Structure formats: structure tokens, C-alpha cells
Amino acid sequence: MLRYELTEADVGDIKFGVSPLCEMGLSLRALKEPERYPLQAPWLARTDAARTGVDVDVLLGLINDRLWTPDFLNPRPSSPLTRLPEELAALGRLDPRGVLGQLEELHGSVPPSFRGTPAAALQRIVTVLGDYWERAFQPHWPRMRSILQADIVHRGRRIAHGGLAMMLNEIAPEVSFADNVVTVRNRDLHPWVVPARGRGLTLVPTMFANRASVPLGGDEPPLILYSARGQGVMWQTENPVTIGAVSALLGRTRTALLLALAEPASSTELGLRFDVSASAVNQHLRALRDGGLVTSTRYGHSVLYFRSELGSALLARD
Secondary structure, three states: OEEEEOOHHHHOOEEEOOOHHHHHHHHHHHHHOHHHOHHHHHHHHHOOOHHHHOOHHHHHOOOOOOOOOOHHHOOOOOOOOOOHHHHHHHHHOOOHHHHHHHHHHHHOOOOHHHOOOHHHHHHHHHHHHHHHHHHHHOOOHHHHHHHHHHHHHHHHHHHHHHOHHHHHHHOOOOEEEEOOEEEEOOOOOOOEEEEOOOOOEEEEEEOOOOOOEOOOOOOOOOEEEEEOOOHHHOOOOOOOOOOHHHHHHHOHHHHHHHHHOOOOEEHHHHHHHHOOOHHHHHHHHHHHHHOOOEEEEEEOOEEEEEEOHHHHHHHHHO
């Protein structure tokens, strides 16, 4: 069990972020023990051929038999729009001896894939992770990112509706918050207390977690990785389900989009889910927004759409 002790300043500095490097690091769990991550079985199947050229020995050297990964794979994202090149550049600037030290602590000894000079080992890690990203993540990242961003928007709405404490107490079964202390219960964690000391707390949704997890190093700034909502639809193509009167009024596709927008989503994500071109989706969304049935908000470089109260009332009436 870990307890993050927050000051009032830390409570005011709780933020969300998305980290491509975290996603890659946590995805190694699915590579190592795919049976424990059934929601990502389609990702494993779709990327199987692409991953054949990746140095798997290096990747599996970054995770141990308990499915723990080194802290250098869990950077604190500065925003929900963190880019992988920035994170890989920061990784490449770390002290190579410290990186090998984390791997030695993880495994009990430095894995054979990283033997040699520390600088060469670090460069090998950066290169292989970049290759892994291009082959297995980059083609699917826009939709992954949309799901992660939609989760963050949902958490923000929960804060607005019921306050910070309610959001933290429902973010994961293992996480609780009371009296400015965030507790993460995990059977793999030895009990320890980490004072935040003005460093805030970063919350990172991920597609590759069955439960909340935290860094192994007790001196690291507070960070909680938790399972994102909606990841089960990542690989599904929606079969539009329509409601009679609304479908007759709006048409089958727009009614299906209105039903899907019970949760925030981008036009890119919706296009993938419904197998519709981006231009067609945007045309339908503009019509729904102009009619007051959906709302939109800019989230960094993306626009997220969400069903309005009027849209929900229309569906409920039918």
C-alpha cells in the first residue's frame, strides 16, 4: 500500500496527462502475458506482423516476471498532448548508469540485451522503443489518444459535478482519497508513505492496465496510472443501433452518432468506430451541433463532441 500525502498546494496541482511512452511501457505487459489483457488481444493480433522486425529481447528486458517496468518508462507527462519524440529525447538525456541501475534493480542483474557500455545500452533502448512505436502504435495512436482524452474529459466533468474527492474515490477500485491523502492499495506494494512536498499529483489514463499502479521508486513525484474508460470499444466497428422516430427524423447515421456521443469522442474516433470517412462524420456532427443536439469543445489540437441535454432528451422521449 502506498500513501501520497498531499499539501493544500498539491491538491490544487492535481493534473491529468497522456504519455505515449507510458503506453508503450505498459503494453509490454500484454506482450509478455497476453492472457491477462483480453481487451488488447485485437491490438496484439493486428500488430503481430508489424512487430516481427522489432528487437523483442530488448523490449522484454524492460519488464520482469511480476510485470513491473522501470520508472524511466513512466515519465510525468506535462499535458494531455505529450508527444513521443519529446519523451524519447528526454529518455536519451538520462544518466545511462542510472538507467542500467533501474534495470538491475528490476531483474536482480542487468539483462544480457543491455550489457556493454551504459551509453550504448541507453541508445539501444531509445532506438528499439522508437521502432516499436512506428510499427505497433503510430497507426493506431489517434484513436487510442481519443479514448484517453475522452476519459480525462469525463473525469473533469465528475469533478465539476461532485468535487475532487468523488472523482479520486471512483477513478479505480484500488485508489481512495481522504484528508489530503491518496491511498493506492496493491498487493505487490510494500507499505510506504510519500510526501508530495509541493510536487503535485499526476493522473495518467492508460489502455494497458487492469488496476491502478504507481512508480517503484519512492522518491519519484506522485503519479498514478489507471485504466481508461471505454478501451473495450477500441477495436470495434460500431453496428449502428437506431431508435424509430429519431431515426426517421435525423437519419440512421446521425441517430447512431447521437447514441454514441453519450461519452465525448473526436470525429476521428467516430469515423473509425462507424467505418465512415472523416469528412462525412464532420458533416453529420456539424448538422447535429447546429441543431443543438451535440456540443463541442476544443481539447488541444482535437475537437471533442458530446451529446447535449436536448439530444439526450430527444432520445429519452423516443
